[in-house]
Amino acid sequence: MSRPERPLAPRRLAGPLAAMMLTFGLSPAMAAEPPPRDVWPAMPSPGDQWAACLDRPAVPTIRADRAARRGPDVATRIDADRMRYETTEGRYSFSGDVSLERADQWLGADEVLYREMEDRVDARGSLLYGEEGLRLFAEQGYMLLGAGSGKLDRARYLVPETLTQGETDRIRLDEDGVVHLSGATYSTCEPGNELWQLRVSRLRLNRDTGVGEAWDARMTLFGTPVAYVPYMNFPIDERRKSGLLPPTFRQSERVGTDFALPYYWNIAPNYDATFTPRYMSQRGYMMEGEFRHLQSWNSGEVRGAYLPDDNELERDRWALSVQQRANLARGVSGSLDVNRVSDEDYFRDFGSSFDQSSTTHLRSRAQLRHRQGDWTSTARADWFQTLSPTISAGNRPYERLPQVVMSYTPWRADLGPVALDYRLDAEAVRFDHPEPRLRDTGTRLDITPRLALPYERQAGFIRPSVALRHTQYDLDRVEGEEDENLSRTTPISSLDAGIYLERHFQAFNRPLRQTLEPRAYYLYVPRRDQSDFPLFDTTAAQPTLFQFYSENRFIGADRMGDANQLTTGLTSRFVDRATGAEYFRVGVGQIRYFDDREVQLRASDPIDETNRSDIIGEARAQLPAGFSVGGEVVWDPDAEETRFTSARINYQPRNDAVISTAYRARRDNGELTLEQRDIAMVWPVFQRWHVFGGWRYSMLEDRTLEAFGGLEYRDCCWSLRLVNRYYRDDILEEPERSVMLQFEFRGLGSVGDRIEDFLQDSIYGYQDMR
Numbered sequence: 001m002s003r004p005e006r007p008l009a010p011r012r013l014a015g016p017l018a019a020m021m022l023t024f025g026l027s028p029a030m031a032a033e034p035p036p037r038d039v040w041p042a043m044p045s046p047g048d049q050w051a052a053c054l055d056r057p058a059v060p061t062i063r064a065d066r067a068a069r070r071g072p073d074v075a076t077r078i079d080a081d082r083m084r085y086e087t088t089e090g091r092y093s094f095s096g097d098v099s100l101e102r103a104d105q106w107l108g109a110d111e112v113l114y115r116e117m118e119d120r121v122d123a124r125g126s127l128l129y130g131e132e133g134l135r136l137f138a139e140q141g142y143m144l145l146g147a148g149s150g151k152l153d154r155a156r157y158l159v160p161e162t163l164t165q166g167e168t169d170r171i172r173l174d175e176d177g178v179v180h181l182s183g184a185t186y187s188t189c190e191p192g193n194e195l196w197q198l199r200v201s202r203l204r205l206n207r208d209t210g211v212g213e214a215w216d217a218r219m220t221l222f223g224t225p226v227a228y229v230p231y232m233n234f235p236i237d238e239r240r241k242s243g244l245l246p247p248t249f250r251q252s253e254r255v256g257t258d259f260a261l262p263y264y265w266n267i268a269p270n271y272d273a274t275f276t277p278r279y280m281s282q283r284g285y286m287m288e289g290e291f292r293h294l295q296s297w298n299s300g301e302v303r304g305a306y307l308p309d310d311n312e313l314e315r316d317r318w319a320l321s322v323q324q325r326a327n328l329a330r331g332v333s334g335s336l337d338v339n340r341v342s343d344e345d346y347f348r349d350f351g352s353s354f355d356q357s358s359t360t361h362l363r364s365r366a367q368l369r370h371r372q373g374d375w376t377s378t379a380r381a382d383w384f385q386t387l388s389p390t391i392s393a394g395n396r397p398y399e400r401l402p403q404v405v406m407s408y409t410p411w412r413a414d415l416g417p418v419a420l421d422y423r424l425d426a427e428a429v430r431f432d433h434p435e436p437r438l439r440d441t442g443t444r445l446d447i448t449p450r451l452a453l454p455y456e457r458q459a460g461f462i463r464p465s466v467a468l469r470h471t472q473y474d475l476d477r478v479e480g481e482e483d484e485n486l487s488r489t490t491p492i493s494s495l496d497a498g499i500y501l502e503r504h505f506q507a508f509n510r511p512l513r514q515t516l517e518p519r520a521y522y523l524y525v526p527r528r529d530q531s532d533f534p535l536f537d538t539t540a541a542q543p544t545l546f547q548f549y550s551e552n553r554f555i556g557a558d559r560m561g562d563a564n565q566l567t568t569g570l571t572s573r574f575v576d577r578a579t580g581a582e583y584f585r586v587g588v589g590q591i592r593y594f595d596d597r598e599v600q601l602r603a604s605d606p607i608d609e610t611n612r613s614d615i616i617g618e619a620r621a622q623l624p625a626g627f628s629v630g631g632e633v634v635w636d637p638d639a640e641e642t643r644f645t646s647a648r649i650n651y652q653p654r655n656d657a658v659i660s661t662a663y664r665a666r667r668d669n670g671e672l673t674l675e676q677r678d679i680a681m682v683w684p685v686f687q688r689w690h691v692f693g694g695w696r697y698s699m700l701e702d703r704t705l706e707a708f709g710g711l712e713y714r715d716c717c718w719s720l721r722l723v724n725r726y727y728r729d730d731i732l733e734e735p736e737r738s739v740m741l742q743f744e745f746r747g748l749g750s751v752g753d754r755i756e757d758f759l760q761d762s763i764y765g766y767q768d769m770r
Contacts, residue, residue, distance in 0.1 A: 076102045078114065091115045098123075106130045107143065120144050127152065134179075135160060136171065147175035156191075157181075163188050163716055168203075179205040188746050189717030196221050196718065196745055211241060242266045245274070252738035254349050256281035260288070270294040283349070284311045300324035300336075305350070317350070318342045331371045338364045344387040360388040361397060378405045394438040398536050403429040421452040421465075427557065431536045440534045442475035442484075446557040448492075460499040467492040471557055475534065488528045490560045492551055495522045504577065508624075511577040519569045521549045527562035531603040534558060540601050543634065545569065545589045545616050554601065564595040586619040614643055626653035643667050652765050656690060658682050660764040675699040680763040688715050692723075694762050703728075708762065710740075710755075719744045721755040 081096025094112040100121060110125025124140035129150075134157065141152030149172075156167045169183035181203040187194045201216035211233055219227040233241075245262040252258060260278040267273060276288040286307040293300060300323050307317040324336040339362040341347065347359050367380040383399040408424040426447040433439040452465035472487040498519035505512055538556025541547050548569065553561040569589030575582050591613035598607050615637060620630040631647035648662040659681040666674040680694035693709035710723035721742040728735050742755045759766050 076100065076114075076119075078112070080112070089115075090117055104131055105143075118144070119147075121150075134158075138171075141171075143173075144175070149173050149175040165191055166197075176208065178208075179203075181205075187717060194220075194223075194717070240264075240266045240272065250738060250740050253736060255283050282312060283307060284309065286317075286350070297328075298324065298326035307350075316342065317346060319346055319350075328368075332369070334366075334368045336366050338366075340364070340385055341387070344389055347387065360391065361386055374408055374410045376407045379403070380405075393435045396434050398431045398433050398439075398441075400429050400537075401432050403427065418453050418455045421450075421454060423450045423452075424448070425450070429536075431534075436476070436478075438478065440475055440477050442473055442534070444536065444557065445472045446470070458500065461497065463494075463496040465494050465496075467551070469560055471560070473533065483532060486533060488530060488533070488560065490525060490528050493524045494551060496520075496549065512583075513573075513575045513577050515571070515573045515575070517571040517573075519549075519567075519571070521567040521569075523551055523563045523565055523567070525551070525561065525563040527598050528560065530559055530599055535601070538601070543614060543616060545587055545618060548589045548591055548613070548616070553597075559599060559601060562595070562597060562599045564593070566592045566594070568592070582620075582622070584619075584621045586617070588615065588617040590615045610638055612637060627651050639670065641667060641670065648764070650765055655767060656682065656684055658763055658765045662764075672700060676705070680766075682712075682759065682763055682766055689713055692759060692763065692766075715746075717746050719746060723755055723758065725758075 078092075078094060078098065078100045080094035080098040082094065084093040085091075086093065092114045094114065095110065098109050098112040100107040100112065100114075106129070107121060107123060108126070108128040109123035111123065113122040114120070115122075120142060122140075122142045127136075127138045127141055129136040129138075129141075129143065129152070136152055136155050136157050138152035138155035141150060141155070143150035151170065151172045153170055154167075155171045156165065157171065158165045164186065166185040166187060168181040168185070170181070171184075172180040174180070182201070184200050184203045185194075186198040186200070186203075187196060189195050189197070197220050198214075199218045199220065200214040202214065204213040206212070213231070213233045214229075215231050217229045217232060218225050233243075242265050243263070245264050247259065247261040250258045258278070258280050260276050262274050262276040265273045265275070271291075271293050273292070274290045278286040278288055280286065284307060286305055288305040289303070291302045301321075302323075303319075303321040305317075305319045309315070310317050319341045320338070321340075322336060322338040324334075326334045328334055341362065351359075362385040363382060364384070365380055365382050367378060369379075370377045379402055381400060381402045383401065384397050386396045404427065406424075406426045410422060424447070426445075428443070428445050430443045431441055433441050446469070448467050448469040450465060450467040452463060454463040455461065456463075468489065468491050470487070470489045473485065475482075475484045475486070477484055496519075498517060501516040501518075503514050505514065535558050536556070538554050538558035541550070541553055541555050547553070548567045551563075552559075553563070567589060569587065571585070571587040573582055574584040593608075593611050593613070596607050596609045600607065615633075615635045617633045617635070618631070620628075622628050628650045629648065632644070633642060634644040635641075636643050642665075644664075644666045646662070646664045648660065651659045659679075661677070661679040663677045664674060665672065665676075676696065676698050678694065678696040680692075682690055682692035684690050690712040691710070692712065694707065695704065696706040697704050704726070706725075706727040708723055708725040708727075710721065712721045713719060721740075721744075723740040725738050725740065726735055740755050740758065
């Protein structure tokens with residue numbers, strides 16, 4: 001078996017309570033930073049640590065080298081109020097606020113007996129011991145410092161980075177990094193106030209392998225036993241381990257009660273699989289699965305789902321997704337991405353997100369890429385499965401079977417103050433259609449050599465360029481009398497120039513830089529008759545400031561727009577000279593047309609006779625106190641109306657507080673075709689309580705498109721999230737409703753839906769606050 005270049009990403013595992021559909025993950029960060037003596041608490045007691053646990057910054061994981069303890073030159077430093085040396089026994093006795101430091105280890109006690117020959121320390125009275133991500137508090141015990149082994153009685157332990165804590169009748173540390181605990185407890189709750197707690201007869205933690213084992217494990221809630229497992233093993237760090245993943249639970253009108261319990265199988269360092277039995281009260285039992293592999297030359301994932309005999313539709317439902325990537329030879333790579341479902345309603349019924357339920361096409365692609373020297377070649381095939389019943393057979397997308405794309409950039413010659421750039425782009429593609437009786441099919445060849453002579457300096461740039469685009473078709477026409485062989489050769493010339501102006505000034509106690517960046521772009525493309533050309537994969541580009549500076553107003557090779565035009569634009573920025581942060585940016589642009597645009601997407605479309613384009617303006621600002629604003633305006637100067645408007649205001653004074661609102665409107669030919677507004681927020685209301693919600697409303701249709709609301713409670717050891725959601729998709733008139741619930745034992749696992757993923761997608765600026 002080939003070794004992987006890197007290990008597969010870990011899964012969040014469930015552990016000892018998996019059989020009871022609870023999750024377990026004893027996963028301390030295992031970080032080590034020998035602490036100063038004055039930061040050690042006497043015992044892990046209630047107080048500031050747990051009161052402020054949610055606001056603590058992340059602690060980086062640092063692995064200490066235990067082997068360094070055995071070095072011949074490792075020094076042991078001991079401080080104490082009193083010391084006595086017994087010559088005959090060869091031992092030191094220390095008393096009175098004793099502290100001992102050796103490599104990454106630290107030990108403190110009231111009394112310490114140190115045997116130098118054995119490198120053994122016996123301690124009693126307020127014993128504290130610390131090493132790699134571990135703090136121990138005990139009445140008495142001993143340690144073999146060089147071996148890193150020892151035993152402590154009636155101990156408490158603490159992992160400061162995760163606030164994992166518990167107590168044990170006896171703890172034994174082996175020199176191979178294994179920790180044994182007898183009669184132990186485990187929790188992330190505040191000591192003495194454990195909402196939940198694990199109690200085990202025996203616990204074994206191997207920090208070298210990252211595996212823990214427990215015997216006779218019981219879980220208690222508010223001191224009441226709720227679950228029991230005679231034996232389990234589980235991960236104690238981020239390394240992968242077979243076991244149950246957190247289950248999910250939701251309620252929706254389409255599937256009823258929906259419960260899934262994934263099982264993760266760590267087959268090998270570069271192979272793993274996940275099996276997910278899923279029960280839906282209105283549909284039946286579904287099995288979902290995923291297989292991943294990672295090798296030095298290839299990697300990939302295979303996902304699938306199968307529901308035999310859907311209770312409502314009385315037929316089998318399934319989904320299959322295959323992604324593969326491979327480095328086949330030097331400079332040669334390939335990929336395969338196949339996606340299929342049993343029927344067009346699959347994602348609306350079983351999709352886990354709004355994006356999935358709104359999917360209209362599933363694309364599959366096979367691709368081979370070769371790069372050698374100045375040549376880059378790509379061969380691919382694209383085919384689609386249409387999922388929307390509103391799309392007629394004739395309007396389904398073309399399939400590319402196959403498509404070959406090549407580019408050649410042989411050299412860039414420096415000619416004193418300028419450089420000569422040459423480039424060749426070419427494409428050959430065969431277009432097929434699911435309904436060849438309704439749509440033309442055929443082959444298209446498109447080739448474009450380019451030559452540019454750019455002159456670039458810090459103060460500005462000038463980029464003259466010329467190109468020649470040739471497009472040729474060999475068609476299978478629906479109407480037999482139409483020409484099957486068409487071609488078009490179009491010269492393209494352009495001149496792009498810009499200036500960078502700036503000034504430095506001081507404002508708001510900050511050193512700032514303001515830039516002024518005027519830009520002009522002239523484009524000339526003569527008209528070529530393309531009225532008989534098919535429309536395989538070409539559409540009109542959406543006007544934006546970026547598109548104003550492109551050589552074609554169409555996306556795709558089926559149309560090459562005629563142009564005799566000049567684009568002028570201006571951008572200004574305000575930047576912090578010390579940090580580089582951009583506080584404000586505004587840009588505006590417009591095209592001046594010297595000729596009518598006769599080439600249109602369809603022959604029936606009227607010629608564009610306007611002498612100027614819409615004016616597009618964009619602005620972004622980062623304001624004090626957590627405010628940020630942004631917007632875009634498209635203004636038609638001839639009709640004196642706004643074609644498109646968007647604006648967003650975001651207020652985020654701290655990480656767990658966000659309010660965001662936006663407005664969008666569009667007019668086409670003077671008619672309002674889109675007008676929506678939305679608002680979303682997450683906000684703290686009481687200590688450890690947050691509320692969140694969102695509303696997206698269509699003013700044009702006078703109806704709510706999506707609304708959700710919920711609440712969250714978080715403390716150091718548990719959290720609860722509840723969301724109620726209402727939404728519509730583009731196909732179904734009847735709205736959908738769902739309820740999502742998530743209960744998390746912090747540091748142990750979670751039960752329910754992945755609500756934080758939904759919130760990140762739905763609330764602009766939201767971040768998972770766990």
